[in-house]
Amino acid sequence: MKKARQDIDSILEKYPRHAHHLISLLQDVQEAYGYISPEHLTLVCDHVGAPLTQAWAIISFYKSFSLEPRGEHEIKVCLGTTCHLKGGDRLARMCERDLEVKRGQTTRDQRFSLDTVKCVGACALAPVVMVDDGYLGKANIHSLKERLKKL
Amino acid sequence: MGKIKDVQELEAWRDRLLAAWNPEQPVVRVCSGPGCLAQGADQVAKAFKAAAKKGKFKVAPLIKETGCHGLCSKGTLVNLAPADIFYVRVQPQDVPEIVETSLVKNGVVERLLYRENGKRCRSAADIPFYRLQEKVVLKNVGDIDPLSFEDALAAGAYRSMARALTRMTPDEVIETVRLSGLRGRGGGGFPTGYKWRLAADQTRQNPGPLYIIANGEEGDPGAFMDRAIMEGDPHTVIEGMIIGAYAMGSHQGFLYVRHEYPIALHHLTIAIKQARRHGLLGRNILGTGFSFDLEIHRGAGAYVCGEETAIIASLEGRVGVPVTRPPYPAEHGLWGRPTIINNVETWANVPHIIDKGAEWYAGLGVSHSTGTKIFSLVGKVNNTGLVEVPMGTTLGRLVEEIGGGVPGQARFKAVQTGGPSGGIIPYEFKDISTGDRKLSRGELTSPDMVLETSGFPVEFESFVQAGSILGGGGMIVMDDKDCVVDLARYFLNFLGEESCGKCLPCRLGLKGMLEFLDNFAQGRGDPEDIEVLQSLAQAVMDGSLCGLGRSAPNSVLTSIRYFREEYLAHIQEHRCPAGVCRDLITYRIDQEICDGCGLCLEVCPQNCIAGRKKKPYSIDSKACTRCGSCQDVCPMDAVIVV
Numbered sequence A: 001m002k003k004a005r006q007d008i009d010s011i012l013e014k015y016p017r018h019a020h021h022l023i024s025l026l027q028d029v030q031e032a033y034g035y036i037s038p039e040h041l042t043l044v045c046d047h048v049g050a051p052l053t054q055a056w057a058i059i060s061f062y063k064s065f066s067l068e069p070r071g072e073h074e075i076k077v078c079l080g081t082t083c084h085l086k087g088g089d090r091l092a093r094m095c096e097r098d099l100e101v102k103r104g105q106t107t108r109d110q111r112f113s114l115d116t117v118k119c120v121g122a123c124a125l126a127p128v129v130m131v132d133d134g135y136l137g138k139a140n141i142h143s144l145k146e147r148l149k150k151l
Numbered sequence B: 001m002g003k004i005k006d007v008q009e010l011e012a013w014r015d016r017l018l019a020a021w022n023p024e025q026p027v028v029r030v031c032s033g034p035g036c037l038a039q040g041a042d043q044v045a046k047a048f049k050a051a052a053k054k055g056k057f058k059v060a061p062l063i064k065e066t067g068c069h070g071l072c073s074k075g076t077l078v079n080l081a082p083a084d085i086f087y088v089r090v091q092p093q094d095v096p097e098i099v100e101t102s103l104v105k106n107g108v109v110e111r112l113l114y115r116e117n118g119k120r121c122r123s124a125a126d127i128p129f130y131r132l133q134e135k136v137v138l139k140n141v142g143d144i145d146p147l148s149f150e151d152a153l154a155a156g157a158y159r160s161m162a163r164a165l166t167r168m169t170p171d172e173v174i175e176t177v178r179l180s181g182l183r184g185r186g187g188g189g190f191p192t193g194y195k196w197r198l199a200a201d202q203t204r205q206n207p208g209p210l211y212i213i214a215n216g217e218e219g220d221p222g223a224f225m226d227r228a229i230m231e232g233d234p235h236t237v238i239e240g241m242i243i244g245a246y247a248m249g250s251h252q253g254f255l256y257v258r259h260e261y262p263i264a265l266h267h268l269t270i271a272i273k274q275a276r277r278h279g280l281l282g283r284n285i286l287g288t289g290f291s292f293d294l295e296i297h298r299g300a301g302a303y304v305c306g307e308e309t310a311i312i313a314s315l316e317g318r319v320g321v322p323v324t325r326p327p328y329p330a331e332h333g334l335w336g337r338p339t340i341i342n343n344v345e346t347w348a349n350v351p352h353i354i355d356k357g358a359e360w361y362a363g364l365g366v367s368h369s370t371g372t373k374i375f376s377l378v379g380k381v382n383n384t385g386l387v388e389v390p391m392g393t394t395l396g397r398l399v400e401e402i403g404g405g406v407p408g409q410a411r412f413k414a415v416q417t418g419g420p421s422g423g424i425i426p427y428e429f430k431d432i433s434t435g436d437r438k439l440s441r442g443e444l445t446s447p448d449m450v451l452e453t454s455g456f457p458v459e460f461e462s463f464v465q466a467g468s469i470l471g472g473g474g475m476i477v478m479d480d481k482d483c484v485v486d487l488a489r490y491f492l493n494f495l496g497e498e499s500c501g502k503c504l505p506c507r508l509g510l511k512g513m514l515e516f517l518d519n520f521a522q523g524r525g526d527p528e529d530i531e532v533l534q535s536l537a538q539a540v541m542d543g544s545l546c547g548l549g550r551s552a553p554n555s556v557l558t559s560i561r562y563f564r565e566e567y568l569a570h571i572q573e574h575r576c577p578a579g580v581c582r583d584l585i586t587y588r589i590d591q592e593i594c595d596g597c598g599l600c601l602e603v604c605p606q607n608c609i610a611g612r613k614k615k616p617y618s619i620d621s622k623a624c625t626r627c628g629s630c631q632d633v634c635p636m637d638a639v640i641v642v
Helices: A008-013 A019-033 A038-048 A051-061 A080-086 A087-098 A140-148 B008-022 B041-056 B090-106 B149-154 B159-167 B168-181 B191-203 B226-234 B234-248 B262-277 B307-314 B342-357 B358-362 B393-402 B448-453 B483-500 B509-519 B527-543 B547-551 B554-573 B599-603 B628-633
Strands: A075-077 A112-119 A129-131 A134-136 B025-030 B062-066 B080-082 B085-086 B114-116 B118-122 B211-214 B252-257 B293-298 B340-345 B372-379 B385-390 B416-417 B425-427 B475-477 B587-588 B639-641
Touching: A008 A019, A008 A038, A019 A038, A019 A051, A019 B293, A038 A051, A051 B307, A075 A087, A080 A087, A080 B372, A080 B475, A080 B483, A087 A112, A087 A129, A087 A140, A087 B191, A087 B628, A112 B342, A129 A140, A134 A140, A140 B599, A140 B628, B008 B149, B008 B159, B025 B041, B041 B062, B041 B090, B080 B090, B085 B090, B149 B234, B149 B262, B159 B234, B168 B191, B168 B342, B168 B358, B191 B234, B211 B226, B211 B234, B211 B307, B211 B342, B226 B234, B226 B262, B226 B342, B226 B372, B234 B252, B234 B262, B234 B340, B234 B547, B252 B262, B252 B307, B262 B293, B307 B340, B340 B342, B340 B639, B342 B358, B372 B393, B385 B393, B393 B475, B425 B483, B483 B509, B483 B554, B509 B527, B509 B554, B527 B547, B527 B554, B587 B628, B599 B628, B628 B639
Parallel strands: A075 A112, B025 B062, B211 B252, B211 B340, B252 B293, B372 B475
Antiparallel strands: A075 A129, A129 A134, B025 B080, B080 B085, B114 B118, B372 B385, B416 B425, B416 B475, B587 B639
């Protein structure tokens, strides 16, 4: 999952200095670094001329932002309606037990981040778990455990 | 080729492409929609590409990675032309055999054909799933390579736009859309032509910029209609928007796309670049003097941003919280200017209407709901996937004939339509038509209200009467093993989390409702609680500002309306008839079926399963937390709910 870290200045320079671009800019920082650090948050706000409170409001409102570094591997258990009907929640509970973290958290060794997502759109394969960028379709506890062991 | 100067040049280019087309060249279309990609479509395409370079062909085949073919449950799907063979469940290792049998020779790999009642179907047209559909918007999705501008051009892209720009006045375009009867496909069902007229009149009275937006924040779980269009035929969305911009006099548009749709974002970005490079976006399009450009905005992950005032807030760089309407965005929208927001599917209908005419479009579907509608058919149904049918198709036909019915059961229990804000419609309504609808409570506060009072004929509904909405087009099929209390609870939980928190009835009311359902799911509560829950639901609907809160209780209310006995079974008998609610069930291993493989014992987190290999195992129900792990892994389905 780790991408080459882009220089923060080169991300900032892509956008004109206007508060309209606050969300887009934060999205780029999130994508490049996997989270938004307090230092970057200040730099972004200075660049577009928006108050820190506005940026905080945005980060806490929209779900794609994280204020903490993410783990090396991201596990996203789909809990869309179809996955819910087909037992997605069991898989999420199993991950919580096995990784000893709650949904939305990262393991202490920074190896795994566990999340639940609302529909990845692969409903035909429900229940689905995304492990990093790969799909694990028609997942069950056994196949998910096997998949996690390989990481 | 660089910038296209005028319509003649555009048509000449298209003619050249069509003339260069060799009808004998084999074309392999590998479905690369997310459903198939998750099943390894990229590897299949890679294998075909490698084989195409090596094999001995008369004419080397063309390998295309296309958008979604629709039949996701049978992926990876591969379509061969001109032989017209449709292969399902193709794995990379099947590719050499397909190449040898069907591309080098003229044969068919029988084992990879779709089977219906034991009969093998050679071409897609033989399969009821496809035969009963009518593809208008999805015509090119699955056919063209979405990254190739020339492919789109050869398939007819920008023809309607050229025609509108050079041979129609803006008013004629609006009139054509109005006469076609096109209504918003995002769930609102507002007549598109009227909306455009409102906006055009607004800008006349109040000169200045007018913005148009394509709403691609498809947040409903289990719905992927817009995604398929954006991924499979991005130019059709762009073309529809240019036509709309010309009609209303807009020069700047925005595509607001969910960030969870990376492929759609990628394909749209490329398509916009192509359109700009060839002078179809930007200044002086095709030398007509009309200028228009488009910008993509990624949604940042908020369900409420499907609501139009929330999209506007988000585009302005603010938190996506809805605001009171009126003023409607058509009068006072983005940066205070008139703004028209249409769903992606709505925009994608426009080029077809201009191309074939309002009369043709109005002839599809039923009287007040014209055209076709795309649905995503998911849940407990055999043919999971994406379908496009004329408006007015019945629910029974969709689920039973096109969807192929419920696996292992004679009939479906219910269908949940319209996403989290929709309702649960029972089997008894299977003859309900998917076109025949009136505006719901939430919609009555939109400009529709104005039209209704000014004599716009609103036809009597079926979906709304049944307590649901047609919504964006998600259809989730439920069978006897799905509990309505559990599903209603799931949706409330979803909407409670997604509520922006601005209106108290939505923020706290949904929480309060959830407490009732949590109790029911644990077998607690009183039958009278159902009435209290209903009145609380009413309060949430009455007291919320936007569509989210106003329609949030739909699934609870419809499930009580049609499945009250299931609620009573939970409350009075402490029993979940579907065997879902954890606190009300007990797992047991069927001693006859268990073959003693021991998988259950391995996964049991409580260590409450006992037994020896090759002998039937048993569960200590006192220690069991009913996590369901054993049932999940059992290859024999021996773990049963009692």
